[in-house]
Amino acid sequence: MxxxxxxxxxxxxxxxxxxxxxxxxxxxxxxxxxxxxxxxxxxxxxxxxxxxxxxxxxxxxxxxxxxxxxxxxxxxxxxxxxxxxxxxxEERRSDDPTARERAPKLAPALPKVLSEAEVARLIEDGSVGHEDPRRDLVARAAIELLYVTGLRISELLSLPSSLSRSAAPMVLVRGKGGRERLVPVSDGAREAALALARHDRGLGSPWLFPGRDPSRPLTRQGFDKILRQAALLAGLDPDRVTPHVLRHSFASHLLDRGADLRALQMLLGHADIATTQIYTHVMNERLRHAVARHHPLGNG
CATH class of the missing domain: 1.10.150 (DNA polymerase; domain 1)
Structure with a gap:
């Protein structure tokens, strides 16, 4: 190199x-x-x-x-x-050859989300019926935590096993750039994490989601296989179900129910609120469709 x-x-x-x-x-x-x-x-x-x-x-x-x-x-x-x-x-060059080059214009990419009903199916039906019963527990805990916290997959897989033993309503997460934030955890997600931890207590792993080697966390690739199977069990297209889609769904559903954009920025761990504002495009699009469909002077 x-x-x-x-x-x-x-x-x-x-x-x-x-x-x-x-x-x-x-x-x-x-x-x-x-x-x-x-x-x-x-x-x-x-x-x-x-x-x-x-x-x-x-x-x-x-x-x-x-x-x-x-x-x-x-x-x-x-x-x-x-x-x-x-x-x-570093004074290894005296000029920047990219200085005058303009970046291509990007069309805003709207986040892909699941409906609330689809998420409910994924949690309930996607965590029952795996060939390995332990995977039922992993799927339930991981999907619930992803959806109720909005964590990135890297943040989820680095959660410590101590999470299941704590009764605190918030969990400390270390995100991008080493930034830390507190995220609320629901009782249901904590119970799912506790059920997994009880099953794994003999492993002695420091991770909530241990990999094949208990001293290391589950890999992203390993989790993707579990999530794909969970989607199939729930009758959903697995290509529509990814950790980031669950994160987008968390954000969109919170805004639908009246959450504040600044609060959402803190929950998602965005350094700049401009990153969070992409979710307002989703809301605006839904409002436009609602007016077109239901207003007497709409175009629906």
């Missing part, structure tokens, strides 16, 4: 607490850009450090020609910006 890329990824880990998956994505994006630069005649060992604005412009044009989505192209440009600004700060 290019030594400048290594230094950049080390900085991302040390100062921004970037997760391994995030760093791997950055590395892949930089490799793709370096390969493009080599194709333009730059030496392999110096492609990234010697790339100029023309390389960036040509690369973005190539992505458009290949039909890469605007969102993916914008993410790749963001990676390049961060990389070259890092080199600029």
């Amino acid at each position: 290019d030594r400048h890329v290594e230094a950049f990824l080390e900085m991302m880990a040390a100062t921004r607490n970037a997760a391994p998956r995030t760093r791997a994505a950055y590395a892949a994006d930089l490799r793709a850009f370096a390969a493009y630069c080599v194709g333009r005649g730059l030496e392999t060992d110096h492609a990234l450090i010697r790339a100029d604005a023309g390389c960036v412009q040509g690369y973005m044009a190539r992505l458009a020609e290949e039909g890469v989505s605007a969102r993916t192209a914008a993410r790749r440009l963001s990676c390049l910006r961060q990389f070259y600004r890092f080199l600029l700060r």
Whole structure:
């Protein structure tokens, strides 16, 4: 790996607490850009450090020609910006070749959500009937916790086993960037967690959701298999049921019932309320449909 890329990824880990998956994505994006630069005649060992604005412009044009989505192209440009600004700060370059490149315009991506009835089916029917009875307990505890707290999947899988032994109405969660927040936990979710912990008490694991090796938490891939089976048991399309969809459903259902946007920002652990405001688009769309359908002068 290019030594400048290594230094950049080390900085991302040390100062921004970037997760391994995030760093791997950055590395892949930089490799793709370096390969493009080599194709333009730059030496392999110096492609990234010697790339100029023309390389960036040509690369973005190539992505458009290949039909890469605007969102993916914008993410790749963001990676390049961060990389070259890092080199600029470290005085390894005297310019930023991405400075004049504009990011592709993105259409707002509305969150995909399940209805309240679908979530209820997922919790009740999706936690009964797994081949391994323990998976019933894992599915019930995980789905309830995801839906009643709005946790990210990484936050869920890093919950300690001590959660099940605490009677406190709130749980402390460490989110992105190491930011901590308190999130309420319902009695039902806590009981589901306790049932799983009782089953697993002989494992001696520090994790609420232990993996095959009890000293490590359940992996994202392992949980995805459980959630997929839960969706099938509940009669739902498994492609519609993901941890992030449950997080979106948590947020959308709270707003539907009158929750405050600032409170929702705190619950979700968003650093910027602009990130939370995407859920208002969901509400606005529902209101527009409601007026069109039910108002005497609507278009329904």
